Amino acid sequence: xxxxxxxxxxxxxTYALGTVGPVAGNLLILSRSRMDHRIFLFSWLLWLTGAxxxxxxxxxxxxxxxxxxxxxxxxxxxxAVSWLALLEFLTWAFAVLRVI
Numbered sequence: 001x002x003x004x005x006x007x008x009x010x011x012x013x014t015y016a017l018g019t020v021g022p023v024a025g026n027l028l029i030l031s032r033s034r035m036d037h038r039i040f041l042f043s044w045l046l047w048l049t050g051a052x053x054x055x056x057x058x059x060x061x062x063x064x065x066x067x068x069x070x071x072x073x074x075x076x077x078x079x080a081v082s083w084l085a086l087l088e089f090l091t092w093a094f095a096v097l098r099v100i
Contacts, residue, residue, distance in 0.1 A: 055089060
């Protein structure tokens with residue numbers, strides 16, 4: 001088993017967009033003085049899309065998530081970033097559930 005995912009561009013894209021999406025949703029809500037329904041729904045869409053992308057990021061490296069076997073540089077970075085993505089997802093999910 002290889003410690004580098006088959007589609008590393010998909011991994012990094014989903015991680016970057018999954019991280020930026022909820023942050024952009026928060027900044028969108030905080031930047032407006034008057035809350036509009038469209039802005040509120042768009043921020044929720046950014047949150048949910050970001051959460052889905054973080055799950056896709058973790059799912060794309062599910063075979064090397066727990067145990068990389070073949071040593072290749074940078075073999076440690078993909079499991080570490082996937083754990084970080086999972087932690088970010090749980091943090092965003094907790095924040096969303098507290099708002100509901």
